[in-house]
Amino acid sequence: MDTAIDKALVILESLETGRGNRSLASIAAATGLPKSTVHRILAILERRAYVQQDAFKDYSLGPKIIALGAFAGERSPLVSAAGPLLDRLVRDWGETVHLGILVEDSLLYVDRREPQDIAVRLVAAPSPLSQPHASAGGKVLLAFGDERLLDTVIAGGLTRYTAATIVDPDRLKAELARVRESGYATSEQERNEGVRAVAVPVRNRSGAVVATISAAGPTQRMTxxxxxxxRVALAQAAATLSPALR
Incomplete structure (x- = not known):
């Protein structure tokens, strides 16, 4: 990390990938930066509302980050075009749907729609930025991505989220080969216990996979x-979306 900007971005990313607020010591440990450096940069970020502190002096992302993210989403052709399709999927099927893309070697959820009128919902939203190997959408992006991407993900370590998470590299490669052959991916309680998911690729006009649409729900409903x-409905939505993407 050569510049203060690099360090600030690393700190912000460490806050995004954590669950809940993080202490100064935790951020320093996660980033490998000296506590004094982390404290100085956090003070600047807090003054400009990019981070905020709670009553226990722990840190989380601030309102400025949220506002910038919302603005970026509004200006994204992908997010704008997908919005009505996601709304229709939620209305027709009563399950949570996500729109995801790859950012470096992570899965980023850029949009999410959740049903409001059902008794059983997903307990919590997934982290917007997560490792791709345990989710249906992440598997899609890995399967149709560059082989070097998979090597990077494996080299970084495959986190075990549940007993069903695939953490063996050979098993993951075999799973991704099935995804390429079938054109869709599933997650069988691999990211969260009690949750099944299915995902399909979204291609641009040239045929390159640029995103994924997924649906997830409790195992008692997701027969x-x-x-x-x-899967069929998601594939139809993805095909409708493709002509709008360059």
């Missing part, structure tokens, strides 16, 4: 039959 039907 094999519903998972299959959702």
């Amino acid at each position: 094999d039959e519903k998972l299959h039907s959702l």
Whole structure:
């Protein structure tokens, strides 16, 4: 990290990838930066509302980051074009849907729609930026991405989120080969216990995979039959979206 800007960005990314607020010591440990450096940069970021502190003096992302993210989403052709399709999927199927893209070697959820009128929902939203190997959408992007991307993800370590998470590199490669062959991916309680998900690729006009649409729900509702039907609906939505993407 050559500049103060690099260090500030690393600090912000460490706040995004954590669950809940983080202490100064935790941020320093996660980033490998001296506590004095982290404290100085956090003070600047807090003054400009990019981070904020709670009553325990722990840090989280601030309102300025949220506002910038919302503005970027509004100006994204992908997010704008996908919005009505995601709304329709939620209305028709009553399950949570996500729109995801790759950012370096991580899965970034750029949009999410959740049903409001059902008794059983997903307990919590996933982190907007996460490792891709344990989610249906992440598997899609890995399967259709560059082989060097998969090597990077494996080299970084495959986190075990549940007992079902695939953490063996050979098993993951075999799983991704099936995704390429079938054109869709599933997550069988691999990211969160009690949650099944299915995802399909979104291609641009040239045929390159640029995003993924996924649907997730509790295992008691996501039967094999519903998972299959959702896969078809997601594929139709992705095909509708493709002509709008360069």
